[in-house]
Amino acid sequence: MAKPTFTTPDIDSFCLVDQLGLTITGQRLEEHRAVLECRVLHHDPWCRECGAEGVSIGTVVRRLAHVPLGWRPTTLLVRVRRYRCADCARVWRQDTSSAAPPRAKLSRPAVLWALKSLVIDRMSVTRIAAGLGAAWHTVNDAVLTAGTKLLINDRARFQGVKVLGVDEHCWRHTGRGSHFVTVIIDLTPVRNGTGAARLLDMIPGRSKQVFKTWLDAQSADFRDGIAVVAMDGFTGFKTAAAEELPQATAVMDPFHVVALAGDALDRCRQRVQQDTLGHRGRSGDPLYGTRRTLRTGADLLTEKQHQRLQKVFTEDEHVEVEATWRIYQKIVAAYRNPSKIEGKNQLEDVIASLRRAVPRRLHELISLGRTFNRRAADILAYFDRPGTSNGPTEAINGRLEHLRGTALGFRNLAHYITRSLLDTGGFRPLLHPHLR
Template structure:
């Protein structure tokens, strides 16, 4: 992410290793030089706890930042799961064309500040039904998290998100299964989530962009049988060898 944060160019791939686990990441970090590890200031990551623990053990001075996209995605998943559960409980079947909740599935995931008047009326009709109160409660949590990240003031945004996380620690009705689960996750990772506001601009987006390029590479290659060849092609395709080929760019 360094070139992105420094404004000198796109992110690049550092390496590729088989597997996705704490042990894999920890082993890779251990194999790097001490100077390399000591220069790492920030590690942006998704919600996978293995990356978090490996970072804490091998890079104790680095700041772990849970990417906003993944935090919002967790809240969005909770909203979707609540809607689907209530749909089944109230109708006895999965969402179908003509079902109010199914028809509002995309509108529910739209930021409140971006809703059109027709969309607002649609949600008003959905929330008017008493049996949809759990969906409305989860939607409210989702919207508060989105609003915190969109707040023009990072300080105020952090305060708003802290309030949301704190509110989910206790007192959640037992029926709101998805919200309780979300609350446990957010409170467990609160420090990493809120660290974003002290490190504005830190995002896992560059990682996802590189992953997209790798998926395209894998698709056009119609499969790789030689892992070494695959890693070499991937490094070339994502600028991984750039510092070696152009040392003056360091």
């Protein structure tokens, strides 16, 4: 800097109390925290009842956890003057609402610091509470309240949504009651290449009615703007989207199409394993040894893996596994084809072949063919809208799993939904006017 410009040091500005209507009058450094003594700048000695001037009758102390300074928790020790009216005997105290809401234990900058730490830095509430020197429940309640008010309840986050993703998510694996929720994802940034997918909402339960009710609760402008809905093979989501979003195109994404084919391959392998050896797969069994190789794309197989598969397929009793494997590989190859037109034609041929007479022994392919025939339009729609996939939805599910691990699990679904929205809602708090 050629001509650096500095101003006179101001401890009030440095400690972020100048906008709180406070001024620092003293400090005390303790072993594990810093304490800043403050006074209220605004004097209000006039009675709100009769307008007479009140008489000071001493002070009370209000303690507020503040933004950590110098790597240590910081507490504001605010001395609030009390007044009494000589005419009507009314008693009041100085207004400190600029520093913190009534009965709050965190200053306003501390709440925003905690919210930023949670949303941007992805810190756990435990670590945030330790940084503020406050109780876990105090910090958690303050962060969830502020996050809901400033970010989640901002209806602007529903604007511009063109592509929706919907999927189910297991939010807990123990205890009684429903363990599943329906997650609604905004895939528009992925489709446009402008950013990552973001969580729009999370609803308790997983059914057609759950998704239908959520869509019905949204504004008409929001529903009319949806052009594509990416989903898995669950018919309930498909029906709800068709009823509430008749103009939208349903797309069954490649992840779930390939997963359905892979599941059919696994079931066929397991059935043949039982028929030929009379027990589940064990170490040393030919089919069991190829369970992962079978699910690998043919273009990615090594020479050793090719030889292992050929050795398994030479056995006559494994012919059903080979037939199912070839259908699986054709589906994978269709999606990996760099030409969307050719890929679509390849997958159309696969679906048509499954419509024709499939040998009765191939139970898994018959079941797969029924599903593909029923959802053929949704499956093929992907090739007309490249980039529309539910894969980012699965990625967000993975981030939610990480969130649950960081928090060591959740017992309260309402808290889990709020934390999930803050964690994966795509907020950019650094650009938010309240968090700059």
